[in-house]
Amino acid sequence: DAKTTQPTSMDCAEGRAANLPCNHSTISGNEYVYWYRQIHSQGPQYIIHGLKNNETNEMASLIITEDRKSSTLILPHATLRDTAVYYCIVRVAGGNKLVFGAGTILRVKS
Amino acid sequence: GAVVSQHPSRVICKSGTSVKIECRSLDFQATTMFWYRQFPKKSLMLMATSNEGSKATYEQGVEKDKFLINHASLTLSTLTVTSAHPEDSSFYICSARGSLNQPQHFGDGTRLSIL
Numbered sequence: 001d002a003k004t005t006q007p008t009s010m011d012c013a014e015g016r017a018a019n020l021p022c023n024h025s026t027i028s029g030n031e032y033v034y035w036y037r038q039i040h041s042q043g044p045q046y047i048i049h050g051l052k053n054n055e056t057n058e059m060a061s062l063i064i065t066e067d068r069k070s071s072t073l074i075l076p077h078a079t080l081r082d083t084a085v086y087y088c089i090v091r092v093a094g095g096n097k098l099v100f101g102a103g104t105i106l107r108v109k110s
Numbered sequence: 111g112a113v114v115s116q117h118p119s120r121v122i123c124k125s126g127t128s129v130k131i132e133c134r135s136l137d138f139q140a141t142t143m144f145w146y147r148q149f150p151k152k153s154l155m156l157m158a159t160s161n162e163g164s165k166a167t168y169e170q171g172v173e174k175d176k177f178l179i180n181h182a183s184l185t186l187s188t189l190t191v192t193s194a195h196p197e198d199s200s201f202y203i204c205s206a207r208g209s210l211n212q213p214q215h216f217g218d219g220t221r222l223s224i225l
Contacts, residue, residue: 034213043116043203043216044154087153096142098205098214100154 004088009105012082018075020104022088025069031092033064035073037084038103044087047073078108112138114206116217124225125196131189131220133204140206143187144214145179148201160187194224 005023012018024033032051036044048055048062050071055062061074075082087103113136121129133143142161146154158174160166160181168174176198178190187206191198203219 036216038154041201041219041221043114043205043219046112046213046215049213096144096159097156098144099156100146102153 004090004101006086006088006101006104008102009107011107011109012075012078014080014108014110015077018078018082018106018108020073020075020086020088020106021070022073023070024088024090027068027090028092031090033062033068033071034089034091034098035060035062036087036089036098036100037082037106038087039081039084044100047086078106080108080110082106083108112206112208112212112215114140114204114215114217116204116220118220119218120221120223122223122225123194126193129191129194129222131191131202131204131222133187133189133206133217135185135206135208135215138206138208139184140187140208141184142207143181144205144207145177145187145189146203146205148203148219150201154203157189191222194222196224198222199224 032049034049035047038044048060050062064071085103115134117132145157148154157172158166158168160179162181162184166179181187201219205214205216207214
């Protein structure tokens with residue numbers, strides 16, 4: 001599975017959009033981009049995933065570049081409860097492993 | 111959404127005892143379950159993958175006789191840490207997935223402390 005690169009940490013003001021970037025320049029055509037987050041002392045929470053098209057659900061939007069070498073997770077109106085470590089993971093469709101990197105620590109501040 | 115329940119959430123026990131952790135998928139059938147381990151301020155590390163009715167596949171460096179995994183039904187997997195020692199103290203997290211194209215959903219983890 002392709003490796004991903006994320007910034008170590010980011011700050012965001014409460015109520016503003018949080019844009020979390022992820023580079024996956026070696027992604028293969030059959031690999032999906034998954035986003036999870038982990039709030040302190042809890043298990044990871046699934047957020048969203050996509051292959052080529054942009055995706056949106058009740059939690060977030062996922063924007064994938066046309067060449068699929070990078071993506072951005074958007075939390076449209078960040079709240080203090082969105083403070084967490086956000087993981088961007090690429091995985092082959094139907095593949096087993098989710099390999100977690102270091103992720104991005106997002107701090108939402110009032 | 112898909113719910114995975116993990117029990118217990120925290121356990122403290124003496125060195126040498128065995129500890130069993132349960133992972134249940136509450137509202138879907140989990141054909142595959144996964145066990146992860148996380149040390150403080152580190153990322154999750156996959157320990158093993160189990161498919162219902164089959165033997166678990168362990169990651170390199172994970173002792174299968176130390177960490178016994180049973181996935182006897184489509185809604186339950188267990189991890190038993192045998193003869194636990196202080197270095198086994200960690201945060202253990204399970205996840206479950208239905209069909210191949212569905213995302214994994216995680217339990218809330220078990221914090222294991224061995225004295």
